[in-house]
Structures are given as structure tokens and as C-alpha cells.
Amino acid sequence: xxxxxxxxxxxxxxxxxxxxxxxxxxxxxxxxxxxxxxxxxxxxxxxxxxxxxxxxxxxxxxxxxxxxxxxxxxxxxxxxxxxxxxxxxxxxxxxxxxxxxxxxxxxxxxxxxxxxxxxxxxxxxxxxxxxxxxxxxxxxxxxxxxxxxxxxxxxxxxxxxxxxxxxxxxxxxxxxxxxxxxxxxxxxxxxxxxxxxxxxxxxxxxxxxxxxxxxxxxxxxxxxxxxxxxxxxxxxxxxxxxxxxxxxxxxxxxxxxxxxxxxxxxxxxxxxxxxxxxxxxxxxxxxxxxxxxxxxxxxxxxxxx
Amino acid sequence: xxxxxxxxxxxxxxxxxxxxxxxxxxxxxxxxxxxxxxxxxxxxxxxxxxxxxxxxxxxxxxxxxxxxxxxxxxxxxxxxxxxxxxxxxxxxxxxxxxxxxxxxxxxxxxxxxxxxxxxxxxxxxxxxxxxxxxxxxxxxxxxxxxxxxxxxxxxxxxxxxxxxxxxxxxxxxxxxxxxxxxxxxxxxxxxxxxxxxxxxxxxxxxxxxxxxxxxxxxxxxxxxxxxxxxxxxxxxxxxxxxxxxxxxxxxxxxxxxxxxxxxxxxxxxxxxxxxxxxxxxxxxxxxxxxxxxxxxxxxxxxxxxxxxxxxxxxxx
Numbered sequence: 222x223x224x225x226x227x228x229x230x231x232x233x234x235x236x237x238x239x240x241x242x243x244x245x246x247x248x249x250x251x252x253x254x255x256x257x258x259x260x261x262x263x264x265x266x267x268x269x270x271x272x273x274x275x276x277x278x279x280x281x282x283x284x285x286x287x288x289x290x291x292x293x294x295x296x297x298x299x300x301x302x303x304x305x306x307x308x309x310x311x312x313x314x315x316x317x318x319x320x321x322x323x324x325x326x327x328x329x330x331x332x333x334x335x336x337x338x339x340x341x342x343x344x345x346x347x348x349x350x351x352x353x354x355x356x357x358x359x360x361x362x363x364x365x366x367x368x369x370x371x372x373x374x375x376x377x378x379x380x381x382x383x384x385x386x387x388x389x390x391x392x393x394x395x396x397x398x399x400x401x402x403x404x405x406x407x408x409x410x411x412x413x414x415x416x417x418x419x420x421x422x423x424x425x426x427x428x429x430x431x432x433x434x435x436x437x438x439x440x441x442x443x444x445x446x447x448x449x450x451x452x453x454x455x456x457x458x459x460x461x462x463x464x465x466x467x468x469x470x471x472x473x474x475x476x477x478x479x480x481x482x483x484x485x486x487x488x489x490x491x492x493x494x495x496x497x498x499x500x501x502x503x504x505x506x507x508x509x510x511x512x513x514x515x516x517x518x519x520x521x522x523x524x525x526x
Numbered sequence: 527x528x529x530x531x532x533x534x535x536x537x538x539x540x541x542x543x544x545x546x547x548x549x550x551x552x553x554x555x556x557x558x559x560x561x562x563x564x565x566x567x568x569x570x571x572x573x574x575x576x577x578x579x580x581x582x583x584x585x586x587x588x589x590x591x592x593x594x595x596x597x598x599x600x601x602x603x604x605x606x607x608x609x610x611x612x613x614x615x616x617x618x619x620x621x622x623x624x625x626x627x628x629x630x631x632x633x634x635x636x637x638x639x640x641x642x643x644x645x646x647x648x649x650x651x652x653x654x655x656x657x658x659x660x661x662x663x664x665x666x667x668x669x670x671x672x673x674x675x676x677x678x679x680x681x682x683x684x685x686x687x688x689x690x691x692x693x694x695x696x697x698x699x700x701x702x703x704x705x706x707x708x709x710x711x712x713x714x715x716x717x718x719x720x721x722x723x724x725x726x727x728x729x730x731x732x733x734x735x736x737x738x739x740x741x742x743x744x745x746x747x748x749x750x751x752x753x754x755x756x757x758x759x760x761x762x763x764x765x766x767x768x769x770x771x772x773x774x775x776x777x778x779x780x781x782x783x784x785x786x787x788x789x790x791x792x793x794x795x796x797x798x799x800x801x802x803x804x805x806x807x808x809x810x811x812x813x814x815x816x817x818x819x820x821x822x823x824x825x826x827x828x829x830x831x832x833x834x835x836x837x838x839x840x841x842x
Contacts, residue, residue, distance in 0.1 A: 367540070367541075367544070368544070370541055370544075371541050371544035371545050371548060372548070373772075374541050374542070374544075374545050374772075374814045374817050374818055374821075375545050375548070375549065375772075375810060375813075375814050375817075376771075376772035376773070376775040376776045376810075376813050376814070376817065377772065377773075377776050378775075378776030378777075378779055378780075379775065379776060379779070379794065379809065379810045379813055380549075380552075380810070382779070382794060382795075382798045382806065382810075383549050383552050383553055383806055383807075383810050384552055385798060386553060386797075386798050386801055386803065386806050387552055387553050387554075387555075459673065463673075463675050466675055466677075467675060467676070467677060467780055470675075470677045470780065471779070471780065471783060471795050471798075472795075472799060473798065473799075483677075486675075486677065486678055486681070487677075489681075490681060490784075493681060493684060493685055493689065494689050497685045497689075500678075500681055501678075501681065501682060501685065504675065504678035504681065504682075505678075507675060507678065508670075508673055508674050508675070508678065511673040511674075511675075512669070512670055512673035515669050515672075515673050516669070519669065
């Protein structure tokens with residue numbers, strides 16, 4: 222009893238302010254303060270900061286590639302073809318003497334766009350199906366869930382291959398195919414989350430207060446549920462980058478000379494004996510980006526708990 | 527039990543039918559002229575043909591019938607094991623599948639065994655080790671495992687073990703030696719998933735009261751982990767094996783392309799490249815069937831591994 226008393230006093234000690242102070246005892250922290258309070262401790266972790274820098278570099282490469290490198294991605298120079306990584310050509314050069322680092326930086330644009338499109342499709346489709354099925358319940362729920370079961374039974378890459386066969390090759394079809402492949406997992410997770418949230422006290426309170434389902438959804442549930450969704454979207458962003466790279470590695474992506482990360486790795490295959498860096502270094506960059514995305518997602522997940 | 531079994535089998539058949547139908551409608555309904563795709567797949571330019579020839583070709587591929595009539599014809603054929611004729615290779619699809627299947631089955635089989643050994647081994651070690659830095663490193667390893675693209679891992683292994691050390695052949699599909707590198711490549715992502723799930727599951731189990739009891743009986747840490755911890759922590763792995771079948775099939779497409787092995791995955795890649803629609807449809811349905819059957823088996827095996835789960839209704 223005494224220990225709890227002292228602890229209670231210690232806790233209250235900070236807020237127990239002499240009565241003559243006119244300031245309010247407690248003030249709601251501003252949005253900025255709350256954001257910095259969650260972000261700053263994360264930035265103190267070196268791993269998280271490094272991961273964030275790598276992802277930001279990839280995003281910057283997708284938007285303003287010309288700022289990050291002084292070479293032209295298509296300028297060939299047969300004299301220094303297949304030269305090993307050095308101070309001028311950080312990743313070496315490919316079979317036509319093009320600077321490989323520049324190719325990777327410019328390739329970010331197509332790969333990142335494709336991943337954004339794929340995750341966008343998955344977000345719209347998966348969130349839509351998941352929310353509909355979780356809220357509607359009953360027959361609609363079971364029909365949608367059977368449909369999702371069927372989609373889950375189709376191996377992701379093969380479903381993507383079927384879609385690519387039907388709508389043709391290129392970055393856009395590949396991105397659509399990958400996005401459709403992510404929908405079922407997304408829908409399942411969303412539905413589970415909706416079913417959990419539906420019975421929470423604040424949702425019941427909002428409903429009892431007379432709010433309609435759509436208002437409850439937009440004003441009460443979505444603001445509270447975006448955390449897990451953001452984590453999932455980050456994870457899937459990495460998965461989408463991997464899947465598009467896989468499909469373009471198989472030869473269904475952008476046509477040459479345009480470069481995507483997957484096609485760069487695929488091109489380097491032919492010189493694996495003489496110049497292994499041509500496919501291994503772009504691949505290493507891809508691994509770094511995807512690993513960073515996974516690391517960020519996991520850190521967020523842990524900090525939310 | 528019989529009732530549960532029948533329900534479960536019925537559900538599996540329904541899922542399989544759904545998978546076949548969705549793939550059919552993706553391949554035949556999406557924008558893109560099916561006839562010209564099919565003609566170019568068999569090496570004929572659609573523009574060069576006269577109207578009568580086009581009509582003849584349409585009838586030959588069965589495209590003159592209604593969409594649903596075509597669908598039922600194909601579905602009926604597939605039920606009899608007849609997946610039609612490959613457009614680019616001019617051979618029955620079923621024959622191609624039977625010819626290529628053993629390659630992929632041996633690859634996938636070895637990969638599943640390796641991934642189980644690797645994944646369980648890693649998680650077991652991570653749970654046993656007590657030195658903090660090593661424990662953290664082991665715990666982070668799985669997430670690196672599934673950040674690495676399968677095809678890049680394959681190239682790296684070829685570079686190191688085939689060209690660098692010369693231990694294994696780089697490509698080809700002859701003998702056990704050529705199977706090692708592809709199987710290891712294919713095993714890594716699945717192993718990472720198993721390791722991650724098992725690590726979390728060990729963390730959960732470690733706080734249970736039966737672990738405290740086991741320690742109180744005087745068992746050593748190793749004994750407790752082996753006899754009481756592992757048995758309880760390993761159950762989720764069983765479900766995962768079923769779910770990983772899909773990833774293994776997807777990975778096989780990439781791995782067989784890199785290592786130039788003539789299996790189903792390579793066939794799929796070639797078929798998509800030539801837009802050989804019947805072959806693609808058959809491969810997607812066969813892999814969906816593999817997924818459904820393995821998951822059905824896993825569900826049915828569960829009570830045998832864990833008697834606490836039973837499908838028979840309890841007597842009240």
C-alpha cells in the first residue's frame with residue numbers, strides 16, 4: 222500500500238503545480254510535437270536512419286536522377302566497356318561502356334513508379350474488398366472471402382504471368398499484374414483488422430451516438446487504423462519492387478534501352494564470368510532498398526505496439 | 527470426421543474450380559485479340575490471312591463458339607487430363623507437363639527439405655544462443671533472407687560456387703550435382719519465413735508455465751528447449767509449409783530460368799514469352815492444384831500432430 226502511494230505521488234509530482242499558477246494544468250500537444258516525439262527516438266537508431274537514407278536516395282533517384290549523377294544513362298563509350306568499379310564509374314560499366322551507377326539511378330524511376338502503381342492497385346482493391354467484407358458480413362462477406370481464397374491459391378508470380386500473357390509486356394502491365402497479385406493478402410489483413418476494430422468501445426460509442434457506418438468509418442476508424450495499413454503498405458512496397466524486378470528479369474518488363482532494376486540484373490547475366498559486377502552490383506542496390514523498406518516497416522510495427 | 531472431411535474436400539474442389547475459371551477469364555477475356563495472339567504464337571501473321579482463313583483459324587482454335595461454350599469445353603477437357611494443344615510447340619500440353627514435371631518436383635522437393643532444415647536450424651540456434659550481439663544478428667538474418675531477390679541470389683551462388691570455387695556446375699539439369707545450387711537458391715526465401723515465424727513462436731512459448739515446470743524439474747536449458755519448447759513452437763510451421771508451396775512454384779519459374787533447367791517453371795517462362803495461352807492456363811491450374819492439395823493434406827494432418835485440435839465434435 223505504501224509503495225503504491227509513494228509511486229502515485231511521484232507520478233503526480235510533476236503535474237501537482239501550486240494553485241496560484243494561472244496556466245492550465247495540461248495542454249494538448251500539437252500535431253508537430255506528437256510527430257517529433259515519435260520520430261526523434263527512431264532517428265537515434267543508426268540502423269533506422271541508414272535505412273531511411275537509402276529509401277530516400279531511391280525516391281530521389283526516381284524523381285531527380287540528373288542531380289545524383291553526372292553521366293548520361295544512354296551514352297556509350299566502347300573504349301571503357303566492362304571496366305571494373307573505380308572512382309569514376311562507381312559500379313563499373315556495362316558491355317557498351319555505359320556507366321552502371323547512372324543506369325541504376327535512372328532505372329529507379331521505372332521501378333519505383335511500377336511499385337507505387339502496384340501498391341496503389343493493391344491498396345484500392347484490397348482495402349475496398351476487406352472493408353466491404355468486414356462491415357457487410359453475412360453472404361457478401363463469405364462470397365468475397367471465397368473469391369480471395371481462390372486468388373490466394375494461385376501462386377503470385379503465375380497469376381502475374383497469366384495477366385501479362387493477356388495484356389502484353391512492358392512496365393505498366395507488369396505493375397498491374399503485380400498489384401492484382403498483392404490484393405488478396407491485403408484484403409484478408411484489412412478484413413481481420415476491421416472485424417477487430419468493429420467491436421472496440423469507441424466504435425460502439427460512435428454508433429450509439431447515432432453516427433452512420435460511413436461516418437464512423439471515415440471519422441473514427443480510418444484515422445486510428447492507418448498505422449497497421451501503412452506498415453503493410455511499406456512491406457508490400459518492398460515486395461512489389463521484388464516482384465516487378467523478377468518479372469522484368471524474366472524478360473516481360475521495359476524494352477531496351479530503357480533500364481529497370483530487374484532488366485539491368487538480367488543483362489549482366491551474360492557477363493557473369495568476366496564482369497560479375499554488371500549484374501551483382503545493381504542487385505545489391507535492389508537488396509539494400511528492399512531490406513531498408515522491410516526494416517522501416519518492422520521498426521514502425523514494433524514502436525506501435 | 528467424415529463430414530468434416532467431405533466438407534473440406536468439397537471446399538478444395540471449389541477453390542480449384544475457381545482458380546481455373548479466374549485464369550481462363552483472365553487469359554481469354556482481357557483486352558487483346560486472342561485470335562491474333564494465338565496465330566502469332568504458332569508463327570502466322572494474322573494480317574496476312576484472308577477472311578475465310580481467319581474464320582477457319584477461329585474455328586480451329588475453338589474461338590468461334592460462345593465464351594461460355596468454349597469455357598465448358600476446356601473445363602471438361604481439363605477434367606479428363608486433356609489441356610489442349612500447345613500453339614508454339616505443336617504438342618499436347620499434358621504430354622509436355624508430364625515430361626517436365628519430374629525435374630520441377632525433384633527441385634521443389636529438395637528445396638522444401640533444405641528450407642525446413644535451414645529455417646528451423648536458424649531459429650533453434652537463435653533461441654538457444656544467449657550472447658546478445660549474436661542473438662540479434664541471427665534474429666535479423668531472416669528479414670535479409672526475404673529481401674534478397676531469388677534471381678540475384680542464384681546469380682551470386684553461380685558466381686561463387688560454380689565460377690569461383692568450381693564445386694557445382696553452373697547450369698544444366700543432369701545429375702544430383704546440378705540440383706544443389708538451384709535448390710539452395712529456391713530454399714532461402716522459404717527458410718527465412720520459417721525461421722522468422724519459429725523465432726516469434728519460441729518467444730511466446732518461452733513464457734509458458736510448462737517451461738517453468740520443466741526447469742523446476744531440473745532439466746537443462748537444452749533439454750527444455752528440445753523436449754518442451756520446440757514441440758510446442760513448431761506447430762505453426764506446418765501451416766506455413768502449405769502456404770509456401772505457392773512461393774516455391776513462383777520461385778521455380780525464376781530459378782529454372784537462371785539455371786537453365788528444363789522444368790515446368792522454364793516452360794511457363796517460355797510459354798508466356800510466346801503467348802502460348804493453353805500452356806499458361808495448364809501450368810497455372812496445375813500449380814493451383816498442387817497448392818490446394820498440399821494445404822488440404824496439412825489441414826487433415828493437424829490433429830495427428832497436435833491431439834488438442836480435433837475435427838470431431840466434442841461430446842457435451
